[in-house]
Amino acid sequence: MEPTRVRAPSIRDVARLAGVSYQTVSRVLNDSPSIKPSTRQRVLQVIDEIGYRPNQAARALVTSKSRTIGVLTSTTAHYGPTTSLRAIEDAARAAGYVVSTTSMVTGDPGSVTESLEHLMAQAVEGIVVIAPQVRVFDAFRELALTVPLVTLDSTAADSPRSMAVDQVAGARLATRHLIELGHEEIIHLAGPRDWIEAEARMHGFLVEVRDADLRTHPPILGDWTADTGYRVGHELLGYRDFTAVFAANDQMALGLIHAFLEAGLDVPGDVSVAGFDDIPEASHYWPPLTTVRQDFAELGRRAVALLLSQLEGTTEVDHRQVTPELVLRSSTAPPR
Amino acid sequence: MEPTRVRAPSIRDVARLAGVSYQTVSRVLNDSPSIKPSTRQRVLQVIDEIGYRPNQAARALVTSKSRTIGVLTSTTAHYGPTTSLRAIEDAARAAGYVVSTTSMVTGDPGSVTESLEHLMAQAVEGIVVIAPQVRVFDAFRELALTVPLVTLDSTAADSPRSMAVDQVAGARLATRHLIELGHEEIIHLAGPRDWIEAEARMHGFLVEVRDADLRTHPPILGDWTADTGYRVGHELLGYRDFTAVFAANDQMALGLIHAFLEAGLDVPGDVSVAGFDDIPEASHYWPPLTTVRQDFAELGRRAVALLLSQLEGTTEVDHRQVTPELVLRSSTAPPR
């Protein structure tokens, strides 16, 4: 039987075994310049032998840096945010940061504040907000937080700093595609009201429709789910003066198609449907979905780069918007 | 202009302003029993006034408890794991723990070790592994980690502790459903080889098929993606001695259906397809997908409860497997 392990080895244990002072060990750990190579090697060997791990708490205490990045995300498990989140984690880890995630209930104002408080209580050094809603900025201003904040998918002009896919351009791409096919009555199924990206996509749609001098139907507000797409699809069947629908994400597009097919309509024969996001399943929907692709992972990586540049003031950041791309598949066609 | 904030208020600042010793403040913070109500109130008021926040690093240093739970997940953004993850975060937060997530590249052995090291370097008090692969346990044993580990979706007998949906039962439900419809040639499109849940579903399928004295086709190994389902679907079209396919998840089922419909087959007329997971989109696939529903969120909550019971030795945990449920839709029917 092993003796009871009383306590993890500390920097002093390493120092004693290597025959140097604790400060020398500290210098090796933080690779300080003036350490004799032989000394460094001896210290590193002892560290390896006894399995020493620096105590993060002690480090954080004395440097008052937690090396933690907080991520605020929505509770719902959408593809885009999740993909960005993974990319954020990877990028942060590569830069020596730890990521602590917390989710807020969409639509609950208290939840945003509470989540931000939770992150601040952990002394995060910076915050990334994924898929932000207007409300987040309000809460942020209200709390007067003292750490840098970066947002994803936000094109809000008043955001402290944001890294975004050009949602407006993406929406225009999809809308123009439908217009060029010859559609003159296009309906937009938008995302929830206070979501900034939903707002941007809606704006892109409206601009493009207006530019083409088409009649503007007021966009319908959805909640990103396929269920809502399905319900809205059913309602739309009531009035037939449209030949195409542009949904603000792929899931709602799927629901729409379901409703149309179920009613005996042909997609894209009777109605064209375009989505947004290009989730991995979109190419296997029936019919395969025409949609707008955005690089969620790249977005996450850039967000971290942007945050780090504010934290460490070193790296130059590519601050341009990520450009989305139209992916043509089989759910859109010229009107009959 | 505000003067430069030199340093965050500490417990001593609170003590001075409240006219008590720092120890008294500490007691209030950890709600110790013997504090005069009037004193407690005075201290709390000062805390509120100056916006004091306990320094987690100092706390962690002295208690040698980080109050952090590490979560190890796969890089790919699947619905199930993501949903469980959100539930884990919520449950952990409710219990006063912080969650730090890290992802491993599926199929890369080094990545598992590296991710575990990363979590240990943060001094996490416990680890939850989502969607584990056999390899994780190997790495875990190898590192001889000193914190409790809980796994999700694992029915491996040798896991330290696991919280699972009864995958075998779920697979049997789906398979039996196809058999009862009259199918005699059923193919199983399984998940990747070393995924424990893939193994379990495959096992459930084989048991049920054997019980019914049907001819056993060797399961085909997939990678959970719709793309693979599509490719396999195409290959299957080569030999027609099957009337039904049971896919190990919904995405692969979607890909299969895509391949079949594209080839002019009718689903479920010519081929029945059943999936697993019941992701929110499954009911809007065309045709709506018959699948097996599992409660990912409940799984996450129970995993945290299990972990906390090991960390704090208090709560009694419901350790039964979560029971999955068959959801009948339109992608399955009797064979022609």
Next chain:
DNA sequence: TCTCGCAATGTGAACGTACACATCAATGAA
């Protein structure tokens, strides 16, 4: 030969908190 300068290393704090123990007043029983 002496001293200056630099490379390499060491010493004494301090970070903010919780624990163990000490202190003090008030209370009640002997």
Next chain:
DNA sequence: TTCATTGATGTGTACGTTCACATTGCGAGA
């Protein structure tokens, strides 16, 4: 009255690390 008991609070110390500031040794230039 005296002393043990208890409730309420205070004092000293340790946690493991980094920072600021010594201190040493050695080679080069005067």
